[in-house]
Amino acid sequence: MIIQIYAFTRLADALATVELGVDHIGFVAGRYGIVHGELDFKEARALVEGLPTHATSVALTMATEVDEILRMVQEVRPHVVHISTDPLDVDETAMKILKHHLPEGVRLMKAIPVAGEESLELARRFSPYCDFILLDTKVTGLPGVGATGMTHNWRLSRQIVETVNVPVILAGGLSPENVAEAIRQVRPYGVDSNTHTNRPGSPVEKDLQRIAAFVQAVRQAEWEGKD
Template sequence: MIVQIYTAQSAQEAIALVERGVDHVGLTPTTIGLPGQISETVAAEAVAALHGRGTSVALSVETDIQEIARMADAVRPDILHLCGEVGAVDVAAVRELRALLPAGMQVMQAIAVGAEGDLLLARAYAEVADFLILDSYTPDVQGVGAAGITHDWSRSAEIVATVDVPVILAGGLSAENVAAAIDAVRPWGVDSLTRTNRPLGEGRFEKDLDAVAAFVTAAASVPAR
């Protein structure tokens, strides 16, 4: 079971996550006010530090594929995570974007579970993305994800059963509920952001490394079917 943890805010924090058993380390290189955002320079430093130790993932909520490609080229993550507003970067645009990305960079597409047409969108994006991430949605945060709430896992299970690409389950997952989520959905991987944070006040946070380690242990506790 792959474990993905958002959002590291330094190269040192990224390495600390890998040392706790994390496989994919999520980064948020932007200046628009997203939770845990960092500069592209810091994100690129984290990517470099992770090379050979863990997989780097950088998200974008942008809609201009030229701007997305520019960020991807500056940061050079292993995986580009597209999580803008539902439908803002459609399937055709993702296909066009892939031609602009550095060689070998993979694409992860976010699907807002519970949004209208989520299953059809998942099937369509599975044709152009290397991974899907099934996440919750709230209008309080730009893009899909970082909502800190769970969604209908039965819907996620339906999506997992009908696509042919690896699927990561996200949305309000913690050490306390991740085993149940895995048992219900049977994804390829699981993701946590809000429930593995330690709040620092004024909207800031750092990763709670004990919570991360507990999440990794809980995810690994579910026997394979």
């Protein structure tokens, strides 16, 4: 099972996290003044280039224009591009163009908010243009999808996992304390944590002890699921 952790601002923390067994290292690429932890393209590129070859770099973008997203990819060179805006801000046509124009080997991930039955339809609509679907929580007053620290309807998430034909990464309020139950209920391809692996009171500083506990909980649940 893939473990993805957001949102790194320091290479040292990212390297330590890889050593703990995390697969996907996430960061916010682009200083737009929208979300916490934004890196400019030069900073993001340095983080990507500093990672070991077996780690996967995941660049979250809040840009809505295809040309700007492609510019980010050219400047930063991540392995995965994570579209985290509200779903229709980068619609199916834009996703199709992105998929066609991304450099070979760069994968595309779309954040889908899990809120009601319409989430299932959104996942179906976007899955043909994605390498991953990320299921996350959307709340009023916060931009885009995610970084809320709140869980959502895991029953609906399970339906999406069983319906779409692309790997699904479950996000939204996951912590060392609840990720095992989330895995049991949803059976995703991977899990993601941001808020609940930060230091208490900080929106950007990562807590390596919390990350280690998260990894341990995931691997234990994964092992138990093989029984």
